[in-house]
Amino acid sequence: MAESGTRRTRARSRLARVVVLRLASVLLILLALSFLTFTLLYLAPGDLVKNLLGNRPSSPAAIAAVRAQYHLDDPFLVRYLDWLFSALRGDLGVSIRMQQPVADVIASRLGVTLTLIAFSFVLALLAAIPLGILSAARSGSVVDRAASGLSLLGLSAPSFVLAILGITVLAIWLPVFPAYGAGGNGLDRLWHLFLPSAVLAAGIAAILMRITRASVLRELEGDAITFARARGLSERVVLSIALRSALIPIVTSAGLILTFIISGTIIVETVFALPGLGQLLQQSVLFKDLPVVQAITLLVAAMIGLITIVVDLSYLALDPRVRARDSAA
Amino acid sequence: MSLPAEDLSLATQVHPIGRRRPAWLVTASAVFLLLVLVTAVASPLLLDAATRQSILDSLLPPGSDGHLLGTDELGRDVLLLTIAGTGSAIIGPLAIALGSMLLAIVFGTMAGYLRGPVDWVIGRLVDTLLSLPVMLVAIVVAGIFGAGYWVTVAMLIVLFAPSDIRIVRAGVTEQAPRPYVEAAQMLSLSPARIMYRHIVPNIWPLAFTNFMLNFAIALVTLSSLSFLGIGVAPGTPDWGRQITDGRGIVGDNPAMLIVPALLIILVAMATNILGDHFGERLRERGIQ
Numbered sequence: 276m277a278e279s280g281t282r283r284t285r286a287r288s289r290l291a292r293v294v295v296l297r298l299a300s301v302l303l304i305l306l307a308l309s310f311l312t313f314t315l316l317y318l319a320p321g322d323l324v325k326n327l328l329g330n331r332p333s334s335p336a337a338i339a340a341v342r343a344q345y346h347l348d349d350p351f352l353v354r355y356l357d358w359l360f361s362a363l364r365g366d367l368g369v370s371i372r373m374q375q376p377v378a379d380v381i382a383s384r385l386g387v388t389l390t391l392i393a394f395s396f397v398l399a400l401l402a403a404i405p406l407g408i409l410s411a412a413r414s415g416s417v418v419d420r421a422a423s424g425l426s427l428l429g430l431s432a433p434s435f436v437l438a439i440l441g442i443t444v445l446a447i448w449l450p451v452f453p454a455y456g457a458g459g460n461g462l463d464r465l466w467h468l469f470l471p472s473a474v475l476a477a478g479i480a481a482i483l484m485r486i487t488r489a490s491v492l493r494e495l496e497g498d499a500i501t502f503a504r505a506r507g508l509s510e511r512v513v514l515s516i517a518l519r520s521a522l523i524p525i526v527t528s529a530g531l532i533l534t535f536i537i538s539g540t541i542i543v544e545t546v547f548a549l550p551g552l553g554q555l556l557q558q559s560v561l562f563k564d565l566p567v568v569q570a571i572t573l574l575v576a577a578m579i580g581l582i583t584i585v586v587d588l589s590y591l592a593l594d595p596r597v598r599a600r601d602s603a604a
Numbered sequence: 605m606s607l608p609a610e611d612l613s614l615a616t617q618v619h620p621i622g623r624r625r626p627a628w629l630v631t632a633s634a635v636f637l638l639l640v641l642v643t644a645v646a647s648p649l650l651l652d653a654a655t656r657q658s659i660l661d662s663l664l665p666p667g668s669d670g671h672l673l674g675t676d677e678l679g680r681d682v683l684l685l686t687i688a689g690t691g692s693a694i695i696g697p698l699a700i701a702l703g704s705m706l707l708a709i710v711f712g713t714m715a716g717y718l719r720g721p722v723d724w725v726i727g728r729l730v731d732t733l734l735s736l737p738v739m740l741v742a743i744v745v746a747g748i749f750g751a752g753y754w755v756t757v758a759m760l761i762v763l764f765a766p767s768d769i770r771i772v773r774a775g776v777t778e779q780a781p782r783p784y785v786e787a788a789q790m791l792s793l794s795p796a797r798i799m800y801r802h803i804v805p806n807i808w809p810l811a812f813t814n815f816m817l818n819f820a821i822a823l824v825t826l827s828s829l830s831f832l833g834i835g836v837a838p839g840t841p842d843w844g845r846q847i848t849d850g851r852g853i854v855g856d857n858p859a860m861l862i863v864p865a866l867l868i869i870l871v872a873m874a875t876n877i878l879g880d881h882f883g884e885r886l887r888e889r890g891i892q
Binding site for chain 2: 300304307308312315319427428430431432433434435436439440443447534537538539541542545556557560561568572575576579
């Protein structure tokens with residue numbers, strides 16, 4: 276009794292150490308990434324002064340004022356450390372292009388992007404998991420073959436191609452869905468985001484469906500299932516036994532797939548003219564709006580880093596084999 | 605003798621298991637890809653004809669006299685433009701898949717065979733690169749520098765390599781304890797010779813299957829970037845670029861948009877079918 280208690284505490288402290296180490300490594304990556312982005316934007320061609328004052332000739336006084344305001348004449352490292360220390364204090368700076376605090380600019384765009392991510396994630400789960408289970412349970416049937424073709428299509432079609440074909444067919448030729456913009460609030464917003472989310476979900480759902488099918492099939496081929504069938508359990512019960520173990524790879528890959536969706540929003544937002552973070556990033560890159568590019572890059576990298584940690588931890592929570600191996604080590 | 609699942613990236617897990625596609629489909633995919641490849645290599649010959657502009661013939665619909673797929677706003681023939689765009693759409697992804705496979709074979713084999721500090725350093729580099737969102741990095745880097753085609757290709761090779769390195773490393777660690785490797789060590793052959801002459805030929809099927817899959821992903825990524833205006837100069841024949849331009853004239857000549865869009869999907873599908881086919885054969889051989 277006492278021994279199992281200490282073993283549990285030891286396992287818990289080991290878990291805490293793993294989490295702290297992983298968080299520290301994400302922070303290190305963020306630091307390296309911030310330096311990299313800063314350097315790239317610093318080295319990049321294009322002139323901030325020209326972007327702000329326009330192409331017409333400006334007085335030397337105006338140019339000097341802009342250079343002083345944005346510390347353009349400070350040495351490179353001083354400017355990076357300036358940015359770093361204010362960022363650490365929670366001040367992400369002011370958008371050069373929009374003359375608003377970066378935090379406000381991002382907050383105003385975050386809603387659309389988060390709705391898009393959540394909506395397409397739900398659509399992908401709803402489409403992929405039932406279809407994957409069904410085609411594994413009826414492997415080789417018509418349903419399986421149709422689902423396989425569909426997933427091949429989803430896997431192969433780039434989201435921008437699907438998006439444009441979607442707009443052309445379902446918004447222009449047959450005006451069912453709105454072609455552009457994010458609409459108002461509530462249901463109107465969801466209605467506007469349906470086509471973009473479905474496009475974003477297609478590729479993700481294809482991957483998830485294949486993983487679901489493969490992992491259910493792998494379980495169905497296992498000894499436990501042969502034994503369950505030999506005992507004369509009904510197919511329904513057999514499937515539910517297989518599903519319980521098949522769930523592990525499905526859940527963990529669903530987490531990784533979330534990171535694919537986050538990257539995919541850039542393209543979809545551009546095609547559907549959605550005022551989200553991806554579109555903001557693209558415009559800010561073109562304008563050399565350094566504080567905004569920095570903040571978005573770090574935000575996205577942080578989200579992906581955290582999701583990866585949660586995915587790795589979910590292995591521990593879901594899979595007794597991994598848990599046993601880790602506490603034995 | 606299958607590889608441990610957790611050592612393989614998501615990319616290899618998406619291979620359908622226990623499914624055989626009809627032989628005619630696999631053959632048709634191979635023939636189609638071969639045709640596309642030949643067109644891609646020959647496409648520079650058509651560059652002059654494809655970019656010839658003629659204001660008088662602008663925006664002809666498909667089926668016009670002498671222009672099977674019509675023309676675009678500048679009067680360029682859409683069929684010729686599409687054929688000439690094959691090069692830019694195919695050669696880049698081919699270079700990306702080849703380049704990242706080569707990097708993976710060199711570094712993944714080193715990490716998997718030598719282990720120790722080499723493995724640690726390569727492993728940390730791979731982890732760091734894998735934590736970067738490919739599309740975001742590509743847009744920031746190429747968007748800022750206005751990078752050209754080959755710079756974009758080189759950047760994508762670096763971004764594609766880490767997951768390949770993981771896969772090759774997993775394959776090599778599985779080969780390393782086998783008798784033929786021990787025998788080579790007994791003959792005191794150099795590690796380089798053991799790695800690249802003895803082990804690599806055995807992980808070749810694994811690397812090749814992954815190469816096919818990577819080619820499809822690279823095709824999608826590169827065309828997405830050129831659709832965003834990254835990596836391809838305006839006016840260059842390129843499928844992604846053509847789709848961007850085709851959006852504006854979809855009412856006059858939908859072929860400008862639809863033909864390259866379908867071609868991208870078909871090439872990616874054919875590649876995935878072949879990749880799945882090789883992956884399945886690899887799995888069957890592994891079980892025996």
